[in-house]
Amino acid sequence: MRRFPLLVQVVIYVFLLILFLLAIVGGLYYQTSSQAIRQATEQNTRNAIEQGGAFLERYLEKMKQTTTSLVENQTIQDFAAQKGGDEAEVRSLFQALLASDSDLISALLVTKDGRLISTDPSLSMQTSSDMMSQSWYQEALNQKGLPLITPARKEVLSQGKEKWLITISQELEDSQGKNLGLLRLDMAYDSLERYLDQLKLDKQGFAFILNDQGQFVYHPRKTVYSSSREMKAMQPYLAIKDGYLKDQAFVYQYRLPKGPWTLVGVSSLEGLKELQGQILWSFLGTGLLALLLCLAGLWFVLSLWIRPLQKLEGVILKVAAGDKEVRADEKGSKELISLAVQFNRMLDQIEELMQAVQEKERNVRRYELAALSSQINPHFLYNTLDTIVWMAEFNDSKRVVAMTKSLAQYFRLALNQGNEQISLKDEIDHVRQYLFIQKQRYGDKLQYEIEELDTFADYHLPKLILQPLVENALYHGIKEKVGPGLIRIEVREEGDKLVLSVYDNGSGFASQPTSEQSLLRLGGVGLRNIDQRLKLQFGSSYHMQIQSEAQSYSRVSLYLPKEQPLGLGENP
Structure with a gap:
């Protein structure tokens, strides 16, 4: 499973937390805002409809005052009572009234005995000498002196234009309350329509008027009056007094206290939904911007906070390196x-412990080197004494003296004042004394050559390193060879290595062995001893190479680093 950096994990967790909180806060904000907007829409609709109702009351009051002033006019009463009233005066009165009120379209007076005065010459009406027998006449009389307002209807005026009108009728009575006739005014509702259309009921909202019989007095869509389908579509609105219609519109009905009308307001919720959408998107945009700014700030702060940890990681890597x-x-x-x-x-x-461990390891190495070198000295001493005994048996005192001096010099160098480390110059001199002693024993069968490098004369290495190699070359190579043999000791440079090699032209090996096989074949303990001691001092920078060819030669090369390990190339 992939693991992200700590900074990324913290930012992701905080991002999810902030997103969760924003979702909760946004949801609550959206709900409360929507509720507040819905309540405001409801209240605005109620206020607008109630203000419209107040306007309608004034509108009706004005119409009532107009009809009342006309039925009480003495000229009209005299004409209706046949007391000498002049028809021309009544008609002139009607024309003056129409000129003063733009909503009035026509005025009509019908007397009880069937006489008719109308400002609209195209108007035709059924009259008789006894108007009391006419149903429409009786309907107006049933109002007991109050105006009768009929639903809206469409009329064709004298100019040939169609107009939607409202008719208000009122009985004309004498002073004793006897019927004299009927006054009717036809009114266009242009001003009423303009006012109702200006009510703030949202973009798709509208208002309409019903009378007490449930008939449409006014509707902004005139086809409602003649279309049964559209009239049926309005029934759900009529069933709601104050509430919502399928969460699509808010309906509020206002009954005029002093009139026969009910004003119904329908406020569509499209504006509410648009406003809710704007709130939602504005909150999402603002929330997203705030979230991004918060994350950027969080990233910056956490980067500053985590930077010391990153530096600490770098320190750990350097320590590991x-x-x-x-x-x-x-x-x-x-x-x-x-x-x-x-x-x-x-x-x-840790540094203190490492220094203590290193010091302990150096001491252990010294002890191991001392133990390994002690394994060599008895071996070489036995061989040397055996040679001296052999010479003494032949009473060759001069050679015994020379051998003894050489042996003394050999042991002086071997003892090295108790130091386990020896210079390369002294190590080669030590081998030279050894070869001199062996030359006295083997005579012409043994020849030797030594090639040194003065630049590495002071190079330090464990003592008694070359002598066992020379000894093996003598005993396993030259001794078994028929005829004279040669041992050559060579010091040379090869890249970053100092190479010490011991060559002999002895019997060699039948096949090229591995390094471990070579150690077992070429002298056993002595050669392994050298390999172990050099590995203890130089580690992986040292290696041994063995080359051989049957009945031809053998060469053992020690590859040592030119740069000696600090503290191990010096005498303790």
């Missing part, structure tokens, strides 16, 4: 400073 001097910066927050202090303290303790 072997840098012992590097230390963590004690900067940042209190916790990070404490962490850096404890880390540096741990590094100091």
Whole structure:
């Protein structure tokens, strides 16, 4: 499973947390805002309809006052009572009234005995000498002196234009309350329509008027009056007094206190939904912007906070790479400073422990080198004494003296004042004394050559390294060879290595062995001893190479680093 960096994990977790909180806050904000807007829409609709109702009351009151002033006019009463009233005066009165009120379209007076005065010459009406027998006449009389307002209807005027009208009729009575006739005014509702259309009921909202019989007095869509389908579509609105219609519209009905009308307001919710959508998108946009700014700030702050940890990681990697001097910066927050202090303290303790371990290892190496060299000395001493005994048996005192001096010099170099490390120059001189002693024993069968490099005369290495190689070359190579043999000791440079090689032209090997086989074949303990001692001192920078050819030669080469390990190339 992939693991993200700490910074990314913290940012992701905080992002999800903020997103969750924004969703909760946004949901609550959206709900409360929507509820508040819905309540405001309801209240605005109620206020608008109630204001419209007040306007209708004034409108009706004006119509009533107009008809009342006409039925009480003495000229009209005299004409209706046949007391000498002039028809021309009545008609002139009607024309003056129409000129003063733009909503009035026509005025009509019908007397009880069937006489008719109308401002609209195209108007035709059924009259008789006894108007009391006419149903429409009786309907107006049933109002008991109050105006009768009929539903809207469409009329064709004298100019040939169609007009939607409202008719108000009122009985004309004498002073004793006897019927004299009927006054009717036809009124266009242009001003009423303009006012109702201006009510703030949203873009798709509208208002209409019903009378007490449930008939449409006014509707902005005139086809409602003649279309049964559209009239049926209005029934759901009529069933709601104050509430919502399928969450699509808000309906509020206002009954005029002093009139026969009910004003119904329908406020569509499209504007509400648009406003809710605007709130939602504005909140989403604002929330997203705030979220991005918050995340950017969080990323910046966390980067500053995590930077000391990243530096600490770099310090750890450097320590792992072997840098012992590097230390963590004690900067940042209190916790990070404490962490850096404890880390540096741990590094100091590790350094102290490592120094102690190194010192212990150096001591162990010294002890091991001393133990390994002690394994060699008895072996070489036995061989040397055996040679001296052999010479003494032949009473060759001069050679015994020379051998003894050489042996003394050999042991002086071997003992090396108790030091396990010896210079390369002294090590070669030590081998030279050894070969001199062996030359006295083997005579012409043994020849030797030594090639040195003065530049590495002071190079330090464990003592008694070359002597066992020369001894093996003598006993396993030259001794078994028929005829004279040669041992050559060579010191040379090869790249970054100092190569010490011991060559002999002895019997060699039948086949090229592996390194471990070579150690077992070429002298056993002595050769293994050399290999172990050099590995203890030089580690992986040292290696041994063995070359051989049957009945031809053998060469053992020691590859040592030119640069000696600090502290191990010096005498303790």
